Amino acid sequence: MSSPQTTPVAGEPRGAARELRGAAQALGRLAVLTLLIPVGVVLATAFLLSFLLWGCLGMFPLFPAVIRRVRAVAVAGRWAAGHWSQVPVPPPYRPRPALERTLHGWYWTGHDYHRNRWFAGMSLDVRWLWNDPATWRDALWLITDPLVGGGIAAGPVLLAGAGLYGIVQAPLPYDLPFGGLSALLLGLLGPVLVVAGLALARPALRLHGRWTRSLLGPTERSRLARRVEQLTEIRLDATEAQAAELRRIERDLHDGAQARLVAVSLRLGAVAGLIDRDPEQAKRVVTDTQENVTQALQELRDLVRGIHPPVLAExxxxxxxxxxxxxxxxxxxxxxxxxxxxxxxxxxxxxxxxxxxxxxxxxxxxxxxxxxxxxxxxxxxxxxxxxxxxxxxxxxxxxxxxxxxxxxxxxxxxxxxxxxxxxxxxxxxxxxxxxxxxxxxxx
The missing domain is CATH 3.30.565.10 (Histidine kinase-like ATPase, C-terminal domain)
Structure with missing residues (x-):
């Protein structure tokens, strides 16, 4: 009697390959984030320097230029959190206010007047960026991300890198920098370190996205403020749409049904004078009047259907x-x-x-x-x-x-x-x- 044969599940190898490919992809993305740490350090230094130059020497034009670069890096960080870590981070920035010009040629920035347009725009940018809480959250993220975010991203990358180094140097003579017993242990632990790095890659990538969202995402206060702005816009749009709909109904009634009813009234007045003198002509006028009434009713039905179709209500x-x-x-x-x-x-x-x-x-x-x-x-x-x-x-x-x-x-x-x-x-x-x-x- 033959033993039963077990049929391998066709999806298991593909599922394992997919998991391995996903882990390797996550590890590669963590490597990119690790390599970008020096960029964040340089930009954080530039931010602190621009703040120092503004406070000590009054060189305020450098501040908005650096902040715009900081925002560009923060936008890239939100993109990476949403597309790589699957942690969406909506932008919390306040919209830039408009630069208004008075009838006398002066520019109003919301706080003071300026004659020069460039200087007024620069003053408006500085005040807008300074008063936006998202600016300082971006700066805090930029300063702390090389330590926190960089540590999260670099951990699995260093583990996998050390494991690959151990696997590569294991067959070589033990006169490498690690030497002797250390090189032997690293060679034996190499596969384990690579597997550990791959296993931690995806959780570390998600953790990195949550860390990004904790500083670059909108706060509860900013969400409420944005919600108030959205509701205000919706209210204005609804008011305008309602006014436009009322104007359309008024126009349709005036140009359609009302005009036909006026024509009916005039024809009925003409019929009163034709009944005794020319009954045949009076019959023709009554027939035309009936057609006008029918058309007016159809236009009223179409108008009602445009407001709220009866079939939709029923x-x-x-x-x-x-x-x-x-x-x-x-x-x-x-x-x-x-x-x-x-x-x-x-x-x-x-x-x-x-x-x-x-x-x-x-x-x-x-x-x-x-x-x-x-x-x-x-x-x-x-x-x-x-x-x-x-x-x-x-x-x-x-x-x-x-x-x-x-x-x-x-x-x-x-x-x-x-x-x-x-x-x-x-x-x-x-x-x-x-x-x-x-x-x-x-x-």
Whole structure:
């Protein structure tokens, strides 16, 4: 009776190779961070020197120039923490205030007036950088990172380097710098040191990212201040959007339904004089008047649909988007995975955002086919619109995408756009919301 054969798992060697490759990559990144330590030391020395020259000799123009270099290095550190250590570090900097010029030709920096534009801009930069708490956190990180961050990065690199040195020198005569027993022990421990360096590389890289975030990330106070600024911007955008919508409704009523109703009133006045003299002409005028009333009703229905579509209120977002897809002059595939309904304002925002995305696909992208996918996961209502148009969409060139972003921002939503030249164009809209209990569609 033969013994059972064990089948090796096909994914194990590949998984081990992937882990080894990831550890080696992390070790290489730690080596790069270790080699950049002298750059940080030189820049920290320049920062302290510029501060000293400003305080002793009044050479303040050197201070903002050095601070800008410090910020460039800090931005690189945040990038490394986010892309290498997988620890995102958002920038905490305050925006630079604008340099204002008065009617008399003087420049106002927010504190004093200057006649010379260069001197006013330099004074504004110095005051802006000096009053920004992120400047001093960058400086503290720059001074302490060679010790703390450098120690974290250099540990696994030195272990692996010593292990490689031991492996390389083991077959050689023992007249090397370490000599005799030390060289023998290093040769025997070489593989162990290399394995230890590789094993510690990825945890050390993550720890380095957390250390970077502890000093270069935004503080709770700065996050609250930035949140207040965002809410102020959202409030202004919402007010402007509401005013623009009211102006549009007023214009549509004035130019459309109101004009037709005035024409109906005039025609009815003419009918009163024609009933006795020319009944046939009176019938024709009444028929034309009826057509005008029908057109005015249709315009009012279109106006109401533009404010809040009845199908959206009655059947929900999924059926509203399906009805919208039927009116778009291109083939639209709608996929929905919504177990319930969101609040009416959220549904309306997503509905009109999808409508704007499809309109842009027809109007600017020359698309022939589009896909809309609605889903809800992890407390986020997600709407993804993809079309096969020519691509190249840019939020800075048109008001449509900016309008979508403003509409979503009211609900803390986000818009992610991917539109390379040649297409396809992909818009991902996400809004935090909670769905209610499922409802059965009447469709």
């Amino acid at each position: 059947r929900g977002l999924a059926e509203g988007v399906r009805a919208l897809a039927l009116d778009v002059p291109l083939k639209v595939e709608v996929r929905t995975e919504l177990p319930g309904r969101a609040e009416a304002p959220v549904e309306s925002a997503v509905y009109f955002a999808v409508s704007e995305a499809l309109t842009n696909a027809v109007k600017h992208g020359d698309a022939r086919h589009a896909t809309v996918h609605l889903s809800h996961t992890a407390g986020l209502l997600r709407a993804e619109a993809t079309d096969d148009g020519r691509g190249g969409a840019d939020p800075g060139l048109g008001s449509g995408l900016r309008g979508i972003r403003r509409r979503l921002a009211v609900f803390d939503g986000t818009l992610t756009l991917t539109s390379p030249p040649g297409g396809p164009t992909r818009l991902i809209m996400e809004l935090p919301c909670v769905l209610s209990s499922p409802r059965t569609s009447s469709c």
